[in-house]
Amino acid sequence: MSFALETLTVPAAIQTDSAKSLAIPARVRDPRLDVVRGIALFIIFIAHVPSNWLWSVIPARFGLSDATDSFVFISGIASAIAFGGTFLRHGFWTGAGRIAYRCAQLGVAHLFLLFAIIAVAYQGSVWTGRDLVGALGVGHLLASPAQAIFEAFWLHWVPASLDIMPVYIVLLAMVPGMMLLEKLDRRLPLVVSLALYLANAAYGLDPIADSSTGRHWLLNPFAWQVIFFLGFAFKRGWLPVPPRSATLTVLAWGMVAVGVIYRVLPDGLGLGDAALWHALGGQLDKTNLDPFRLAHFLATAYLLHGLLIARPGIAKARILRPFEHLGQQGLSVFVGGMIVANVAGLIILKVGDGPLGQIIINLGGFLTLYGIARVMGWYKSAPWSGKKA
Template sequence: MSLADSSSLSQGATKASATVRGARPAGRVRDPRLDFFRGIVMFIILIAHVPGNWFTLWIPARFGFSDATEVFVFCSGMASAIAFGSVFRNQGLLMGAARVAYRCWQVYWAHIGLFVAIAATMVLLNASELFDTDYVGQLNLHPFFKSTDQSLVGLLTLTYVPNYFDILPMYLVVLAMMPLVIACHRLHPLVALALVLGVWLGAQTDLLALPAEPWSAREWFFNPFGWQLVFFTGFAFMSGWLPAPPRDTRLVIFAAIIVIVIVPLEYYRITRHLPAVIAWRNDYSILIEKTDFGLLRYVHFLALAYLCWMAVGEAGRRILPPEGESALASGWRQTLAVIMKVGQQSLAVFITSMFIARLLGVALDVLGGSSLFNQLLVNATGFAILIAVAYGVGWFKSEPWRKKGTA
C-alpha cells in the first residue's frame, strides 16, 4: 500500500527482484509493496465472499470503516499509473486513451463472462436437487431469469448490475475516466484535482449515480463517481503528482489514534451495546456509506495506508527476506514470492475468487460449516486454487512457446 514517490519505485523493484526470484516477470519494473498488498487483499476478498465463512468475522472490514475494497481500488490506481503512465508520457494522450480503452474492453468481457459462469453454475446447482439452498435466490438472480430478454440487454449495457457483480463495472468506469483526468492535469494540476473532487461531491449529493436494474430505482452498489477518489489518489502518488508524505512519528501516532478510535464505531460486538453509536451511525451514514464512498471511509483508509507505508519501510525493505540462508529467511522468501505472484495476477485471481467463493460456500453447506476443521479446509482449498491460478496465468503470460528449446 505504498504512498512512495517514483524515485523509490525503481529502488524497491530492483531490490525485490534480487531477493524474491520468480515473483515478477523479467524486464518489468514493479513495486514489491504494490504486489505484496494486492496479494494479501486477494486472499481477504475470497474470505469475504464465501457464504457462511467464519473467517469473515476477522477481516479488516469488521474493525474499521474502510475494507479490502479500498485497498484493491487504491492499488489498482497505482498499478494503472505504472501500466499506462508511460504510454501517455511517451506516445501522447490519444494513444494512452487507446491503451486504456483496450483494458476497459478486457474488464468488460471479464465481467460478462464472470456473470454468465456464476449464473449458469447456480442454475445447475438448483437443478441438481441435491441441495436445499436456493443458490439462484441467494444471489438474487431470479429477476434475471424471470425477465431474461430485458435483463440480458441490461447486462450487456451495464444497466443491470447485481450486487455480487458490481466491482468490475465500477473499476471499468473509473478506468475510462483516466484519459480525462490526465488531460486535465496537463492543463493544470488544480484542474485535475477539481475534476476528481467535483465528481466525488456529485456522488455524495446523489447527482451522479448509475442505475443498477431496469425495474427499480436501485443504483450501483459501488458508485464509480465516488470510488474514483481513492483510485486517483493511488494514481497520483505513483505518478508523482502527489509527494510522498513525511516520515514523522507524530503522524504515525495521529494515524494510529484515528484507526483505534474508529474500532468501537464499527466493530459489531461493541456497537450493538452502544445505542449512542448506533444512533450516530444512522444520523451520519453519509460519512461512512460504502456505495458513494463516504468521507470517513477515505480518512480511515488514508490512516491505515500511512501506517502500512511506514511499517514496510523505504522501498519495502521490511517485507523483503532477511539476509542469509536461515530457515526463517528461506521460508519467508518462498511465502513472499507466492503472495507477490498472486498480487501480480490480480484480475485473473479476482475473477477466480468470485467464482470459487460460491462453490466454497456450497462445500461448507455439504461438509457442515459448524466445524472449525471444515472451515479451515475450505479456506485453505480456496487459497491453494488462487495460488495455482496466479502461477498458471503467469506461466501463460511468459509465452514459453516462444522460447527456443529441444523438442
C-alpha cells in the first residue's frame, strides 16, 4: 500500500546567477514517478478485488514486499517535492499550514471513501441477499454509530483495509517536525525516524483501529514512517542515492531471489534448512514493516532505479502513458479504485469469477480508473478560467 497525492515535479536546471538565486525555479513533471505510482495504484486495485485471477501474478506473489511499499516510498519522494520547498521559501508556519490543509483534504476523502464503501455494501446486500455490510467489519458503527463517527474523525476508528489514507495523514503530520530537525542537522530526521522504527519494534506503538475490539491498524504508521522518510530523505538530500555498482546490484538480485524462492518454491526445494524458510515467513510482518520486507523493497527499488537511469525512455513509452495519467491523479484514482474494487466484487457475485467476469472487472476497472484520472486532470486544468474560444 502512494501515497504521494500531490503533483510530482522535479526542479529544472538550477539558476546560478546570484541575481536570480532567490527565484522559484520552473518545475516539470517526472514521468518515472507518475508511471510507477500509477502501476502501484492499479495493483492495489487488483489486490482489493475478491477472486481476481490477476491477484496471483502481482509482484507480492513473487517477493517479500508489494505495491504498498512502493506507494508509501514514492509518497515520501513526492511529499518532499510538493511540501519541502514551501518550508524553505515561505517559512515553517506557512509550510506547516499547507501540511495541515492537505491533511484535512485527505481526512475528508477518507470519510467519503469509508461511507461510500458502506453504501456500496448495503446496496450489494439488497441485490445479493448476503450480509455484505457485516463482512466489512463495521460492527462498531452499527452498534454505536455516534461514537464510531466521532472516532472516525480522529482516526481512532479505522475499518480493516481502509487505513492506507489514515497512515498517509499521520506521516504527513510528521513532516513539519522533521523539517525543524533538518534546520539543526540534516542527519537528525533520519536518526529520529530510525529511532521511532526501533522503538515501535521494542515497545509496540501501533495505534488502536477499533476501540470496541482492541484491533490495531493494519499498517502501523510508526513503523511505515521509516520507508516514507527514506523517500523523503533521498529527495531532500538528507541521504545520498546509492551509486550504481556491481556489488550492490549482486546483493539486490540476491535479495530478490530470496523473495522468489520463498514465495514460489515450497520450503525452498531443499535450498537450505526448511526451518529457516518457515522462520523467514514468521518474520514477514506487514503491519510493522519487518526488516526483511524493508530490505527486499529497497533491493527492488535500487534495481528499478538503475533500470530507469540506464533507459530513461522506458517511462515515456506510449504503452505506459495511461499509468502516467493514473499516477498524476493519485488521490482521486485511489479513492475511485477502492470504490470500483468493491463494485467489482458485486459483479463477481452476480456473473461469477469465470473468464467473462475477469474481463469485466479488470479491463472495465482499469478503464474506469483511467477515466477518473482524465476527468480529474480536466477539472484541475480549470479550462473555464481561460479566455473564451
